[in-house]
Amino acid sequence: MLDREKVREIVRKYPERRGALLPALHLAQKEYGWLSPEAMKEVSRALNLPEATVKGVATFYAMYRRVPAGRHLIQICTNVACMIFGAERLVDLLKERYGLEPGGTSEDGRFSLMIMECIGACDRAPAMLVNEDYHPDLNEERIMTILEGYK
Amino acid sequence: MIELTIDGKLIQAEKGSTILQIAKANNIKIPHLCWDRRLKPYGGCRLCLVEVEGQRKLLAACSTPAENGMVIKTDTPVLRKARKTVLELLLVHHPLDCPICDKAGECDLQDLAYQYGPSEGRFYAERKHDPEATSPLIERNPNRCILCGRCVRVCWEHQGVGAINLIGRGFNTKISPAFEETLDCEFCGQCVDACPVGALGTKPYKYRARAWFLESTDTICPYCSVGCTLTLDLREGKILRVRGMDGVGVNEGDLCGKGRFGFDFIYSEGRLTKPLLRKNGEFQEVDWEEALYYIAERLRDIKETHGPEKIGAIGSARTTLEDDIMLARFFREVLGSDNIDSSARLGYAWALKGMEDTLGIKSNPVSLNSPIGKEVVLVLESDITSTHPIFGLKFLEAMHEGTEVIVVDPRKTKLARRGNRWLRNRPGTITPFLYGITHLAMKEGVHLKKDITAEGLDELEDGLREYTPGKVSELTGIDEDLFREVALRFINAESRLLTLTLGAAENQKGLETIHAAANLLMLLGEGPEALQIPSDYSNTYGAWLAGLRPLSGGKDLYGMLYTPGSLKALYVMGEDPLVTMPDAGTIEENLKDLELLIVQDIRLSETGKLAHVVLPASSWAEKEGSFINSQGIRQMLPKVVSTTGDSIADWKIFRNIARVMGHDLGTVEFSQLKEEAGKIVPEEGTRKWRFIPPEWEGLARTTEEYPILMVTGNIMQHSGSLSVMSKSLSHVLSDAFVQISPEDAGRFRIGDGEFIEITSPKGTVYIKARVSDEIPEGMLFVPLHFAHARVNLLTEVSRDGKALLTPVRIGPRKGNGGSPAG
């Protein structure tokens, strides 16, 4: 369930209730792991906004998830700098090792994978986020070592 | 004023207009797909790009303010190329299914593609193939959508609903309800009119006709008193659809669902085609001659035996002004009876009386644009966006332009949800709420600064002494500080407005509410224009002005319907008292005692079922006539379709009976009547102000036995008992229901969709429950449209015009199965 008290706290930061929509969606995503229809309906009720309004906003931003995620979310950048340093090869590697497709979840529910546009780590490319942890300077060996730390 | 040049033409224009607005006003055509007069400019389609001398970039005409001295070109090779590319890109994905698209022939994209010529076919891509999505009245074909967003914006910005949105981002954006579910909205259909292509259409019109075979005629809507202009599209003499035309009529093209979809009541299977005469207890179809001679003879008999004072008439709020005039003349001139009244007696008549008592006026037409530009608007226990949808839109529009809209209502109406503030009061406590503001205004000494000469000021002050913010908070259930804040906001505003409805179907406001509202406004130095009370239905006001009310001491509706033995004969035209009027049990008893009950209607109504003779009347669109809307404007309605069966226009029926009775009313042709109707003007009043001391009788009497208050009224999709004849509107909602709060549902163990037993001291009915947080604890809301629900068996009539909420007790229905009626 969405923490209504926390939502009220967020609402206070904005002159209008609707300002709290993005933070409330972040909150709901944390709570539910993804923005399920139920989660979006919760947000819509908490902020007195039509469901379509909430859905429209939730689907505009790439980091709100519309499908359930695995235990750990890998967000890997493949933009220009990361591409030059082999990010696409790493994406292939994740498929080989974990059966992970971009946008998908491994069968064991351990990892989900999202391809990111630039995550602002071009000086230490390729880079990724696992959940909220930032991992730069990846190569085939390092990425596997890092991911093995996420069970 | 500014001066600019468009395509070599020197043009003067208002400062602040956009290039597109000026071009339109000067008949210079700039193409566009995403622009809509009612909406903020969007700038998405990029078709309206123009060249402005001295500007490096092309500018979007829809969103660029015109400036003095601008030199603008709207059609150059560069622009043609840019527009052509936009069209080419749109047509890569747009399915070229024009042969089976209902929009073909009136499609903006089709027209523009034709105008700008064939594309070079440089892009090939798979076309979109999303499934069509259907809902009761509106069909979505997402593949044809060009993402101009007009439907989304009209639904949210203009209608305040937000049923659909742009879902996703960029190329993958789609327009749909939140979860791709069936559309569940007001079904106003505004999105359909806004769609420039065939992505949205109305279901009843699907595959019915090619646009180029349609003939269009404008007329006035038969439902509420706003009096919207409907553009009827006909094929072979049959109305196939209704549209709103941008800028046309008092509604300027806006329509609600009733106006757009409700026209098909005239094609209802239940239409009467022949007169019915009761013989040996059963109705038999007879011809007009037999029916008219029967009526003439019976009326003559009763008049001779019992006197004209024993004959009465109830007119309609939806027949034309001309029909009403003839009913009144027939009664007064032929029968010599002044016993004439209409449903206005139960609502609007009290509003008029209230305003006469206080402001000294005999009429107070509303002004649709009145909310716009006001600093504060108070909406008092009134669901304006449901009862008068297009008037309701003006409150949203005002809000967008900076007006603070404050809604006081126990129900979470659309305006409660969308307004700036919503104060949830206990049902029926608007009157003490107004007393409280007036009390505060006096304490603030507002009236002392004004030169108020009206009588009764001291009595008012005395009477209001007890209505302190604390007391008002206790009575209304509104937080004291919040009440004080809102009250002071209203008192200290530079400009303000109070609005409420006082409909025949409503029971939570009354004469005392009007007095309280007028008192407050007079105290603040505001005139009648600050009090906006629309009349009920399409011709409620017209019926009143046409004299469908006692003018020389005749019996009114109370005297006729609720007083046993007061009449021997009753003539009912276009009204169904057994459904729409309170305390239906008493009415039924009195009707059954009559020697003669004549019911003239377009279908066999509940009241008609008790009649001795039933006459088939032609309906709206089948006859010429006029309505007077709530703005006091008389609007003409043409005859558009042929009459149903043997039905004839109401006015002609009176002309004919009169003839049979040997009276020539002097009116043979409609043109004579039209002229007569044109002479009707509202009465002036003395305009002398007078304060009426508080007269509120306290909180409605709930008891241990009857702990819940039942409020009655009209809902969005229906209007009185007429709309239920519409197949389209019944697709959306055809069954009676009662709204109940989640708290009470829990307490009385009533599940959503289950039958609930409602008992008042008058009786018991069974209705399906709808559990809804729109309703507070301790209250039920029941719409009165559905005859089978017989809600009015529970209600009481208030002869002095005071609010009369119905205390009831509720519980799950005992036993099982079926849908028993009463």
Next chain:
Amino acid sequence: MDKFLLRGIEEEGSAAIASYREKGGYAALEKALSMKPEEIIEEVKRSGLRGRGGAGFPTGMKWDFASRDPKFPKYLICNADEGEPGTFKDRPILEKNPHLLIEGMIISGHALKAEYGYIYLRGEYPGAKVVLEQAIEEAYKEGLLGDDILGKGIKFHLSVHQGAGAYICGEETALIDSIEGRRGQPRIKPPFPVNVGAWGMPTIVNNVETLSNLPLIVSIGGEKYAGIGNPECPGPKIYSVSCCVKKPGVYELPMGTTLREIIYTHAGGIRDDRPLKAVIPGGISTPVLTPDQIDCKMDFVNLPKVGSMLGSGAVMVFDDTVCLVRVCWRALRFFEHESCGKCVPCREGTGWLRNILERIENGFGRKGDIELLQDVAHSMAGKTFCPLGDGAANVVLSFIRQFHDEFEHHIEKKECMA
């Protein structure tokens, strides 16, 4: 030049308020609070500071417009949504020197009489969110934020608003829509945010780096500040250098340092000392340059002279092993993904550009594809709703202009030159 924006960021714990104070932090704020708002604006005008987000609009002028608007409340929004590929210049400030930004915002809030500030932080920087919120809490505790800052009766409240993955929200009106809880689609201008911005009120949107210059301007004075770097657009500038250099990273240098100096002196030259092939000077949406153009000074005035732009100052360096058709394709994939969908040319055009580039890159290019790319790009440039479409078009047009042969080779030989 001494570093100011990135001073001490390599030290452990540099984000803490104590560490910031040790470096002299919040001294400028005390000075600023004793100044009148108009005086600060005057100093900013004198400093010649231009917005570091990309457009290079004179900050003093923007502030002037906002402060002349009689409506209150006014809102100050820090644009921390750097999302342009190649750009990571604000990140070290956000993660390692957050109090510099906070100090800059409080000063700006005072100057603009804005009592509410938001930091619009891109969703891709979850680490920075933690740091910023921690720093804001510290600032509240020390009375640097709140209703009565340092007892001077000045009010300023600050909070972080986290984005959720939308490059378009770097555009200021889209950013405002996003703060208001909407789909981040750009709004029509005029009215400009300085008059009608967040919640209809005057709103000043400034980039992280721009606001972080405020403490420096206040402490040394506008005149002295104007002496740093190119006098036409002075001040320190953070260049973020990436791709094929030996030492990629952020470099704080005077505005107007040449591209050559940045690449060869500071970033250590090309990796493995390979030949330089191309440079994008200001983030992916700025037109690409050839090796003979790298003596150009990196600032708002000089880059346009060689047909490019400073943008965010994100230098992307490509050596001879990099396929530029592929870079161009990847850039367009980015723009297609980030197009908000509001206007037709961008929504449809970015997809087509990506589509055509993809077939060229994959060896399925057709004769006439180069002209087709140019035609589509021309029908976008200057015709889309916002600069995102211009950026996408410019990438394609400049890559083809500068490296026509490489595209031709791809189409004719179905293979890459690199």
